[in-house]
Amino acid sequence: xxxxxxxxxxxxxxxxxxxxxxxxxxxxxxxxxxxxxxxxxxxxxxxxxxxxxxxxxxxxxxxxxxxxxxxxxxxxxxxxxxxxxxxxxxxxxxxxxxxxxxxxxxxxxx
Amino acid sequence: xxxxxxxxxxxxxxxxxxxxxxxxxxxxxxxxxxxxxxxxxxxxxxxxxxxxxxxxxxxxxxxxxxxxxxxxxxxxxxxxxxxxxxxxxxxxxxxxxxxxxxxxxxxxxxxxxxxxx
Numbered sequence: 001x002x003x004x005x006x007x008x009x010x011x012x013x014x015x016x017x018x019x020x021x022x023x024x025x026x027x028x029x030x031x032x033x034x035x036x037x038x039x040x041x042x043x044x045x046x047x048x049x050x051x052x053x054x055x056x057x058x059x060x061x062x063x064x065x066x067x068x069x070x071x072x073x074x075x076x077x078x079x080x081x082x083x084x085x086x087x088x089x090x091x092x093x094x095x096x097x098x099x100x101x102x103x104x105x106x107x108x109x110x
Numbered sequence: 111x112x113x114x115x116x117x118x119x120x121x122x123x124x125x126x127x128x129x130x131x132x133x134x135x136x137x138x139x140x141x142x143x144x145x146x147x148x149x150x151x152x153x154x155x156x157x158x159x160x161x162x163x164x165x166x167x168x169x170x171x172x173x174x175x176x177x178x179x180x181x182x183x184x185x186x187x188x189x190x191x192x193x194x195x196x197x198x199x200x201x202x203x204x205x206x207x208x209x210x211x212x213x214x215x216x217x218x219x220x221x222x223x224x225x226x227x
Binding site for chain 1 (some may be wrong): 147156169171172173193205213219
């Protein structure tokens with residue numbers, strides 16, 4: 001149950017795009033199309049932004065998009081806005097009713 | 111409105127026990143899978159435990175297996191996370207979440223557990 005690997009930080013100016021990577025293994029990301037992404041402000045409730053690799057829950061702007069290839073996934077935030085500044089975590093189903101989260105990426109809007 | 115409300119956190123000595131509760135409102139636990147996730151100070155989110163309230167089937171992270179027990183009282187629409195033999199590394203903000211499509215769509219505000227002498 002090793003954590004998925006994410007870069008510690010990412011940044012972009014308002015209006016630009018930022019992409020966050022999430023690397024796992026064939027036991028998690030590579031084995032299932034069940035990658036999800038969460039926006040997190042420490043101390044508050046995380047918010048689901050993407051599920052099943054690239055699906056957006058109702059209410060999540062289409063500026064957020066997900067992708068997966070092999071054992072890695074990514075989240076792209078297009079048209080960055082100040083309100084997008086937060087920590088982002090990926091998660092993947094890992095089989096046998098187990099899940100694993102990523103190490104987290106702090107997104108800064110410059 | 112669909113909500114989850116955690117309670118039961120607090121300060122406990124190493125080796126001690128604590129029981130966290132998660133009261134669900136706006137939906138019934140039966141028919142939904144549920145999960146606990148925690149965040150230790152300065153660290154990332156960590157999956158802790160999972161339950162199907164319908165069957166009582168559970169799963170646990172290796173870090174808590176044998177020490178934590180997750181159960182569901184479907185009459186009270188409440189989950190319970192019994193935590194025994196607590197360690198300093200269990201210090202964290204504990205969140206209760208509702209599963210959907212193998213992700214976590216509804217989260218509570220969390221309850222803080224501090225393990226320290």
